[in-house]
Amino acid sequence: MKVIIAGGGIGGMSAALALLRKGIDVEVYEQASEIKEVGAGIQISPNGCRALDALGVFHTLKELSCDPVRKEFRLWNTGKAWPLFDLGKSAIEKYGYPYLTVYRPDLLDTLKNAVQALKPNAIKLGSRAAGLDQDDTSATLVLADGSRISGDVLIGADGWRSVIRNTLWGECNPEFSGMVTWRGLIPMKDLPQHMQVHVGSTWIGPGAHVVSYPLHRGEIMNFVATIEGKTWTAQAGSEPGTTEECLSDFKGWHEDVQTMIRLSPTLLKWALMKREPIERWSLGRVSLVGDACHATLPFLAQGAVHSIEDGVVLARCLEEGQAVPAAALQRYETARIERTSRMVRGAMSNTGRFHSNELATEESADKYLAREWSSEPIADRYDWLYAYDADKVAI
Numbered sequence: 001m002k003v004i005i006a007g008g009g010i011g012g013m014s015a016a017l018a019l020l021r022k023g024i025d026v027e028v029y030e031q032a033s034e035i036k037e038v039g040a041g042i043q044i045s046p047n048g049c050r051a052l053d054a055l056g057v058f059h060t061l062k063e064l065s066c067d068p069v070r071k072e073f074r075l076w077n078t079g080k081a082w083p084l085f086d087l088g089k090s091a092i093e094k095y096g097y098p099y100l101t102v103y104r105p106d107l108l109d110t111l112k113n114a115v116q117a118l119k120p121n122a123i124k125l126g127s128r129a130a131g132l133d134q135d136d137t138s139a140t141l142v143l144a145d146g147s148r149i150s151g152d153v154l155i156g157a158d159g160w161r162s163v164i165r166n167t168l169w170g171e172c173n174p175e176f177s178g179m180v181t182w183r184g185l186i187p188m189k190d191l192p193q194h195m196q197v198h199v200g201s202t203w204i205g206p207g208a209h210v211v212s213y214p215l216h217r218g219e220i221m222n223f224v225a226t227i228e229g230k231t232w233t234a235q236a237g238s239e240p241g242t243t244e245e246c247l248s249d250f251k252g253w254h255e256d257v258q259t260m261i262r263l264s265p266t267l268l269k270w271a272l273m274k275r276e277p278i279e280r281w282s283l284g285r286v287s288l289v290g291d292a293c294h295a296t297l298p299f300l301a302q303g304a305v306h307s308i309e310d311g312v313v314l315a316r317c318l319e320e321g322q323a324v325p326a327a328a329l330q331r332y333e334t335a336r337i338e339r340t341s342r343m344v345r346g347a348m349s350n351t352g353r354f355h356s357n358e359l360a361t362e363e364s365a366d367k368y369l370a371r372e373w374s375s376e377p378i379a380d381r382y383d384w385l386y387a388y389d390a391d392k393v394a395i
Contacts, residue, residue, distance in 0.1 A: 001025065001322045002151040004141050006129040006164050008035055010104075010304050011290025012157030013111035014311030017055050020118040022319040028115070029141060029149065031128035031158075037108040038238075038268075040183050041215045041222030043200070044102050046095035047388045048305035051312050053097070054391035057110050064106040066214040067098045068200045073373065075365055076205025079254040082369050084202070084378070095386050101200060101222065103215040107304070129156075129163040132286060139285035153318065153325050154286045157307075160237075160273055162292035168283050174273035174295045179351075180230040181272055181298070182246050184223040184264025188214065191221055191263065195256060202354070203257055204365075208250065209354040210257050223260045224298075225250060228355060232271040241269040272297055274348065277341035282329040289314060294340040299350035302343050302385060310336060312390035320395070335395045339388070346381065 001024050005012045008030030016026045044052070044065070052058040071084040091099045115122050131142040132154055139154035156164025160174050188196055198218060203210040208227040215222050227249045246261045261267070274297055281288045290307035314332050321328025358368040371377075 001153070001318065001325070002027070003153045003155060003318065004139065004149055004151040005029065005155045005157050006141055007157035007159060007290075007292070008032070008112075008123055009037075009157060009159065009290065009307075010108060010111065011292070011307035011310060012155075013108065013115055014051075014055065014308045015155055015157060015289050015314055016115045016122060016311075017057070017111055017118070018311040018315035019318065020115060020122070021056065022315045024315065024318060024322075026115075026119065026122055027149065027151070028123045029127035029129065029143065030123060030125055033126050035108065035112050035123065035125070037104040039185055040104050041185075041213060041220075041224070042102050042104055042107065042304045043213070043301035044100040044107075045301065045305055046091055046097040046099060046386045047390070048308055049097035049100060050095075050388075051305070051308045051390045054312050055111075055114070055308070057114050058097075061102065061107060061110045062098070062100060064110070064217065065100045065102045066198055066216075066218055068101055068198050068213055071099075071200040071202070073369065074201050074203045074254070075362060076203050076208070076210075076253050076257075076359065078362055079256060080362055080365075082373070084373065091386075101213040101215055103220065104304075106216060129158055131167050132164060134285050152285065153329065155314070156286070156288045156292045157290055158292055160291040160295040162288065164286065165278070165288055165292045168286060169278065169280065172275070172278060174275035176232045177272045177274040177297065178230065179226055179228050179272040180232065181270045182223070182225040182227075182241060182249070182261075183268045183270060184260065184266065185215070186221040186223055186260060186263045186265070188219055188221050192259065195221070195259070203254065204354050205253065205359050206357045207355050210250070210253070210260075212260060221260070223264055225257070225261070226272065226354075234271070237273070238268050238270045241267045243267060277337070277344045281333045281337060282326075284326050285329070287314070287329040287332060294344050296344045297347040297351060299354060300343060300347040300381075300385065302347070306340050306343055309388070309390040310340075313393065313395060316391070317395050331395055335393060343385070350381075
């Protein structure tokens with residue numbers, strides 16, 4: 001069997017690695033001229049670490065990443081802290097794996113290196129997807145230069161503006177959510193001593209929140225600040241921003257937040273896109289992984305993790321169903337679509353929980369967190385995510 005993958009991001013590389021480890025031939029076609037991830041942080045929860053272990057790269061990535069001791073809420077203006085959950089020893093005891101904070105380039109490099117170790121020429125750069133064809137015996141990726149690449153299966157891993165998805169189902173790109181996220185990467189050594197901590201902090205307030213956590217062996221502090229009520233006119237999904245605009249967006253917030261804004265060497269603004277989960281992923285010998293089929297807001301920290309899970313499950317289904325690829329892709333979709341749809345909707349629901357007007361004062365915030373973020377509702381929202389095993393779930 002030969003699988004063609006359109007897109008060389010986290011989802012595409014995870015799928016390629018999972019398939020190669022099953023002995024299935026793969027070619028990855030990536031539009032960029034080099035495999036390069038935008039510098040930013042992501043969170044890899046225990047279910048993601050479990051999937052990475054199934055891909056044989058968990059320990060490599062763990063050495064490059066951080067394992068925060070805890071996750072906490074901070075109130076936007078006073079800085080009052082509430083513990084959210086233990087990310088260290090307790091996570092390992094409960095789920096078997098830690099909760100890592102990861103530099104995106106470290107993750108993509110780890111996956112790419114593992115793919116190339118198994119097949120050095122698997123990745124084809126400068127290859128932009130433009131469409132597809134398929135028949136009863138093959139699926140063909142059509143590139144922008146007119147080239148046609150055929151295989152037994154075609155997988156669209158080409159992101160939230162997926163050409164493969166839109167060719168299958170018509171234009172269904174996500175729409176702007178009205179929220180913009182600011183991103184910065186701060187050298188840890190530049191921060192005041194009291195801020196050089198291995199803690200995942202979420203600063204919550206009316207209409208906005210800020211997340212910070214360590215990356216890259218503790219050498220970098222990741223800064224992510226999301227605010228409602230913004231507009232977006234840029235064609236791209238991100239654009240450079242200024243310190244002055246970011247400070248204006250978070251005027252009145254705690255001095256630690258202001259400090260992170262000022263100390264960020266550069267700041268990028270990202271449009272947050274949203275879309276209800278699509279109803280189908282697969283048609284014949286073509287299917288989708290990652291943002292192409294379940295683009296999500298980042299408020300469950302599961303976007304990259306679910307893309308990795310997709311790759312593990314996809315490879316299992318194709319390994320068992322090589323004789324009838326279309327049926328194998330339907331099994332993959334059935335195994336994944338309910339979970340990923342629940343994740344997308346859960347992330348949408350968390351927007352209000354992070355941005356509630358009840359967070360305006362300490363008194364109202366205390367009552368709000370006791371109601372929305374005590375152990376019982378947290379368990380309902382997160383246990384089903386973290387306990388999942390992509391390598392063993394029924395297919």
